[in-house]
Amino acid sequence: LGSSFTPQGATLLHRGQRKVAIMAAQEPTLKLVAAEEVKGVSPEAVQAKAREQAAAILADVKANGEKGLLSNAVRLGDLAEGEGYTKSKAELKAAFDALPGDQQALLERTAARIRTFAESQLAAIQDQETDILGGRAGHTVAPVTAAGCYAPGGRYPLPSSVLMTAVTARAAGVTKVWVASPRPSSVTLAAAYVAGADGLLCIGGAQAIAALAYGVEEASIPPCDVIVGPGNRWVTAAKSLVSGICAIDMLAGPSEVLIIADH
Numbered sequence: 001l002g003s004s005f006t007p008q009g010a011t012l013l014h015r016g017q018r019k020v021a022i023m024a025a026q027e028p029t030l031k032l033v034a035a036e037e038v039k040g041v042s043p044e045a046v047q048a049k050a051r052e053q054a055a056a057i058l059a060d061v062k063a064n065g066e067k068g069l070l071s072n073a074v075r076l077g078d079l080a081e082g083e084g085y086t087k088s089k090a091e092l093k094a095a096f097d098a099l100p101g102d103q104q105a106l107l108e109r110t111a112a113r114i115r116t117f118a119e120s121q122l123a124a125i126q127d128q129e130t131d132i133l134g135g136r137a138g139h140t141v142a143p144v145t146a147a148g149c150y151a152p153g154g155r156y157p158l159p160s161s162v163l164m165t166a167v168t169a170r171a172a173g174v175t176k177v178w179v180a181s182p183r184p185s186s187v188t189l190a191a192a193y194v195a196g197a198d199g200l201l202c203i204g205g206a207q208a209i210a211a212l213a214y215g216v217e218e219a220s221i222p223p224c225d226v227i228v229g230p231g232n233r234w235v236t237a238a239k240s241l242v243s244g245i246c247a248i249d250m251l252a253g254p255s256e257v258l259i260i261a262d263h
Contacts, residue, residue, distance in 0.1 A: 107194045118167065154204070209242060
């Protein structure tokens with residue numbers, strides 16, 4: 001504190017105050033809005049325009065397979081022309097091995113927590129059979145064959161989505177697990193390795209959902225029995241359209257986060 005009263009200290013203090021003032025001016029502010037002021041809110045989970053655009057992409061990929069998938073991926077910025085569009089198990093492992101040890105440990109610790117809970121859930125849902133008037137009735141619990149796990153990528157990668165979906169699929173006993181994420185970061189690739197994914201599709205949007213729903217023979221991506229994971233409006237629209245072909249988890253909406261901190 002004593003140095004703050006020297007001429008040099010005073011200059012530094014002044015600059016620090018100015019920096020704080022500039023940062024405060026750039027800080028977004030919250031505005032209270034009454035319910036009657038909110039206009040044009042639709043209860044529809046999927047926007048009509050997004051549904052129309054997603055339907056066109058789905059039809060193209062369904063009709064033209066890999067060619068349709070890649071043309072849409074290049075057009076929408078997922079890939080450069082001629083760029084590879086999948087990552088093998090070996091490439092996922094290489095991404096994991098290249099991470100610092102603390103990041104490796106974090107991914108493994110998070111995956112273990114998710115796996116523990118998923119296995120507990122599975123144990124709570126067992127085959128059962130009982131006598132009823134005129135016979136017996138029951139149910140059998142069995143995993144699907146193939147699961148597609150979508151994780152947002154690009155500017156807002158979510159390796160947590162990879163773990164929460166692919167780890168859960170493996171815990172359920174799913175035979176084939178593929179992850180899709182556009183422009184995946186090294187952490188996303190590593191998360192897919194930790195989760196035990198068979199491979200990763202480096203494509204996003206409706207075109208990725210189409211690939212998971214219809215399969216891509218050239219890349220050994222099977223038609224998935226279920227597609228899960230959050231995405232943008234086109235991902236949501238595409239999931240709504242393929243839900244008659246395969247199962248989906250839900251139509252995810254935008255996330256809202258509130259952080260309360262004391263300093």
